[in-house]
Amino acid sequence: MFIGIIGTPCSGKHTVAGWLVKEHNFKALSLCESKHDDFHPLIFTSAENLLLYVTENWDDNFVTCDIDSEEILASYRRRPFFLLIAVDGPVMLRYERYRNRKCKLEKPLQSLEQFIESNDYSVFQYSSKSPSHSPSLSSSLYNMTSTSDLTIVNTFHELSCFYSHLAALEITNNERLRPMWDSYFMYMADLAAKRSNCMKRRVGCILVRNHRVVATGYNGTPIGLKNCNEGGCPKCNLGSNCGDKSDSCLCLHAEENALLEAGRARVGEESILYCNT
Ligand SMILES: [Zn+2]
Ligand SMILES: [Zn+2]
Secondary structure (H helix, E strand, C coil): CEEEEEECCCCCHHHHHHHHHHHHCCEEEECCCCCCCCCCCEECCCHHHHHHHHHHCCCCCEEECCCCCHHHHHHHHCCCCEEEEEEECCHHHHHHHHHHHHHHHCCCCCCHHHHHHHHHHHHHCCCCCCCCCCCCHHHCHHHHHCCCCEEEECCCCCHHHHHHHHHHHCCCCHHHCCCCHHHHHHHHHHHHHCCCCCCCCCCEEEEEECCEEEEEEECECCCCCCCHHHCCCHHHHHCCCCCCCHHHCCCECHHHHHHHHHHHHHHCCCCEEEECC
């Protein structure tokens, strides 16, 4: 497993990476010298070299916090062993962490306003100093965060509480990379539900036999009729409650549609129907 961690300033990215190194024997990888005391990553000259190293050592687990562009993220994303984690937290709490860290290093401190300004720049590529500059969201943290596999919200003051939270998340569970069969078919049922046209309910289902999809279904009016959400079912279109004059509803359930599509012969024995409601 190769975990990439992105996040807002002082949200706890390196804390998560350090925890993975300590608790799960991950190896830290970096594209620059680390500023973090207890972090001793292997340094690489480019993202390609880093990815090559991870690929060659596929039996090991790695973590990096150095993903500062969408290009690098896209190159990592192509690999099935890659997982993206985004970390965030309340801005005032992050500023408090920043002050505590900087005080130890005796560096000049940013004011809260400056901290928020640099935070906005990293998240939105926006600066109030040059508001006319059109933000390039394609390289912003906001854009990359929206594609993360897991978001961790760090509202913890105590490190031990944050570690307990990380343990409870089961970050290294392999199902995060490759879903088991049941999760896989439930994702498909959720996708089928998006095709639902019934105004009353959005439901999808997948009929499966021996891990093979036999048929899919979603609720809505029968084939050949106008879709429910386009005026095809008088009952649904009037917003009547379930149970009132149910014989006047033309819509079919997702399960009915999947079974009709499969037909008796193809349903067979030991089939499983995955339905998302
Ligand atoms: Zn309907
Ligand atoms: Zn109806």
